[in-house]
Amino acid sequence: xxxxxxxxxxxxxxxxxxxxxxxxxxxxxxxxxxxxxxxxxxxxxxxxxxxxxxxxxxxxxxxxxxxxxxxxxxxxxxxxxxxxxxxxxxxxxxxxxxxxxxxxxxxxxxxxxxxxxxxxxxxxxxxxxxxxxxxxxxxxxxxxxxxxxxxxxxxxxxxxxxxxxxxxxxxxxxxxxxxxxxxxxxxxxxxxxxxxxxxxxxxxxxxxxxxxxxxxxxxxxxxxxxxxxxxxxxxxxxxxxxxxxxxxxxxxxxxxxxxxxxxxxxxxxxxxxxxxxxxxxxxxxxxxxxxxxxxxxxxxxxxxxxxxxxxxxxxxxxxxxxxxxxxxxxxxxxxxxxxxxxxxxxxxxxxxxxxxxxxxxxxxxxxxxxxxxxxxxxxxxxxxxxxxxxxxxxxxxxxx
Numbered sequence: 327x328x329x330x331x332x333x334x335x336x337x338x339x340x341x342x343x344x345x346x347x348x349x350x351x352x353x354x355x356x357x358x359x360x361x362x363x364x365x366x367x368x369x370x371x372x373x374x375x376x377x378x379x380x381x382x383x384x385x386x387x388x389x390x391x392x393x394x395x396x397x398x399x400x401x402x403x404x405x406x407x408x409x410x411x412x413x414x415x416x417x418x419x420x421x422x423x424x425x426x427x428x429x430x431x432x433x434x435x436x437x438x439x440x441x442x443x444x445x446x447x448x449x450x451x452x453x454x455x456x457x458x459x460x461x462x463x464x465x466x467x468x469x470x471x472x473x474x475x476x477x478x479x480x481x482x483x484x485x486x487x488x489x490x491x492x493x494x495x496x497x498x499x500x501x502x503x504x505x506x507x508x509x510x511x512x513x514x515x516x517x518x519x520x521x522x523x524x525x526x527x528x529x530x531x532x533x534x535x536x537x538x539x540x541x542x543x544x545x546x547x548x549x550x551x552x553x554x555x556x557x558x559x560x561x562x563x564x565x566x567x568x569x570x571x572x573x574x575x576x577x578x579x580x581x582x583x584x585x586x587x588x589x590x591x592x593x594x595x596x597x598x599x600x601x602x603x604x605x606x607x608x609x610x611x612x613x614x615x616x617x618x619x620x621x622x623x624x625x626x627x628x629x630x631x632x633x634x635x636x637x638x639x640x641x642x643x644x645x646x647x648x649x650x651x652x653x654x655x656x657x658x659x660x661x662x663x664x665x666x667x668x669x670x671x672x673x674x675x676x677x678x679x680x681x682x683x684x685x686x687x688x689x690x691x692x693x694x695x696x697x698x699x700x701x702x703x704x705x706x707x708x709x710x711x712x713x714x715x716x717x718x719x720x721x722x723x724x725x726x
Contacts, residue, residue: 399426414534416574516680637663
């Protein structure tokens, strides 16, 4: 009985509560500990038994349900909340998560999604027991990667950073290719995607989290990709409000969301920059690139709070140049956040094979630098298991 999860549910609607009960009873590893038909009584009910998971349906009264989730999070932090709702829009999901829910599922519940959510909650609870303290819910981080000009390696950094972030057992990472006309993140990962951003835009009226997650393509590295439209003219289908909804939904489901932007400062680019928590502005030690960094920082500074999110990443450090690091920092008026060395051979090879560096050449200098960048943006070391996994992949896929 050690692996059985004791679950309590609250749903004032008899019909949906019965449907929820039937789904849970179909899971062999679940013991239905308690049912409740009133939000105001649920905290008292589960305070007696303290189940492993509390399932809260939002649909009968969303305001009361969200208040209950906040109460549960405060009074019983050891009991993770799984919120369920027929509404899968980004605002509903974010409200539930911000009030303390650990997971969110859309009704009707897909059994596979339920099993995955319960497994994640069980792993989190197991970690809590070992450490003797309640684990803190990991906040999502949206990282925009923006190039100071064409050819500075923006997509390579976005792809390899995303794949590296995906290796940490505590992470769930996705990449959106927002170079809508000429993006090539799918080429870098050798992925033939079934759906693109254009398909999502065409189905925006029925877009929910489950539909969106099915639209992403999963790479062997663990990184999920939502690619640019196949036809260049389809880039016009994607509006700012579409992107707001997509990013809002994905940040509710992924711990790390990487946005690979174009260099055009289009309305969709600006939307992505505003929604990002961190902007990595990629540059090189050449006059054109640094001049553009100055211009871009000036433009971003006009948008309140935007410039504070920008960090400068120097790529291909070590190339022949007359410009020193000190001179570059004086020119742009901002310290360099990260430096990535110049090592073209493994990058070209990994690109040609459609593999991220951690799978093709995990020990190369560029990948080691990318791994350091990933740890810097996370604010902590990546888990050891991820590094061991990358090492195994190096033996399987490396051409070096």
